Amino acid sequence: MREDAATGGGLSTGDRLLSVIEVLGSQDGAGVTEVADQLEIAKSTAHAHLRTLYDRGYILKRDGTYHLGLRFLQLGQAAKQPWDEYPFIEEKVEELADESEIRAQFLAPEHDEAVYVYRSTGRHSVPTDSRVGVRIPMHSVAAGKAMLAQFPGDRVDALVDRHGLPAQTDETITDRAELDAALERVRERGYAINEGESWEGVRAVGAPVLTPDGDVFGGLSVSGSPHRVDPDDLADLVMGAANEIKLEFQYE
Amino acid sequence: MREDAATGGGLSTGDRLLSVIEVLGSQDGAGVTEVADQLEIAKSTAHAHLRTLYDRGYILKRDGTYHLGLRFLQLGQAAKQPWDEYPFIEEKVEELADESEIRAQFLAPEHDEAVYVYRSTGRHSVPTDSRVGVRIPMHSVAAGKAMLAQFPGDRVDALVDRHGLPAQTDETITDRAELDAALERVRERGYAINEGESWEGVRAVGAPVLTPDGDVFGGLSVSGSPHRVDPDDLADLVMGAANEIKLEFQYE
DNA sequence: CTACTCTGTTCGACATTTCCGAACGCTTAT
């Protein structure tokens, strides 16, 4: 029996393969020995896993170390497809960034976390999608709090039970009662504010993106340094964009 | 012993897990039975694999079927990082699309295939990265032929031995001698042309992107319907962009 | 030039794990 790997009907070998993938993904490049050490498995075992991935074309050798291959890019695109089917989401993110002249992003809820799906820094900057795919606790970002505020109470309960309220900075909400109060305020105002709760010195304004049925589809936010982010100015912009997305769903 | 799965030191269980992932990625959504049928394994086995992926947060249930989760988006971004480190590559693709007013793309060679890494349809169109991550035989696309023409002969030999020259359309080069002649022409002119060899009615002009050392880093191309793609007009534009990327590497 | 240490790799044997098939609820059609 293994410690935590496959508690239940899972397959421990497959579980370990995923761990190997994660090791390669969390740093750039790793050798057999490095993977074995990090996962505390025998070198020969690590080698077998890496060979499996290599033979299948999922990883490749570069400069003597293994790296994730572009097959994962293909899988990533497939995973993103449900959102790409509604191109106006990405368009609205671009618009938000252009109009606000700060960063704008769309996050989707998944497995109780918020994941960056689209991001734009406006027309005039480098297009690199840094942070796309990154997962972050919902309670620590504006778009996430906006989503949380729309969840039924028991879903919030379950989420907090499972993950707690980990702190990202000194400002992160870590107390459940405080979170509830914050979410209530979000519901009253219709938008969420993040005041350095995920990164020091970063303020953000976020709104939930709902489907016409009222389900939470994701969250929109704009973020930047506090002197460039005035909630009174931006809240209507963000909520407006979120609402426009909701309306677009109608005409599909 | 298994038929083809683990010929060598590979792990057949891990191999199967990857197959399950591929099934989910190649269509949108699949249930336990569907996965089991496609892979010709027992339902209970498919269930175990899906559970492993589910417990790890790699897949999720939506509308009663399993789908790839956004964790793959994260891995995809990690896989793309080596290219994102040189943001001018993506910039040049955008520029190419804007200036030519047709689609532009950057492809990277991996495991003897060409993979779409960046793609742009110009400033005025929907930004969706369709085809990013897609793999395609090198001999059937302009950027791929441009790269092949720079490979040493034995690497081309090995590639053809392993994969052959599969046809995508009636125009695809399927004969080795014909390929060699085409690659020779590419070297003479400095750019490659694709005349409906990957998709009927699509013409493309491609050039190799080299590092200062002369290694093949990838391939650039522009593509569209033949009446909008005049090689005499576009070749200099594409080769120029490829060369500018090469020069940018110098100043890193 | 040699010895040492670090790689990645292969091998065999044991023990663990995966796989299958059957059976169980359950929902949706017929």
Next chain:
DNA sequence: ATAAGCGTTCGGAAATGTCGAACAGAGTAG
């Protein structure tokens, strides 16, 4: 009401992953 489809659970037999030791090669230090 019956049937057929789904996802799920269970135990046992057989196949497979894991480990450790041993090997070859590259690189470095003495």
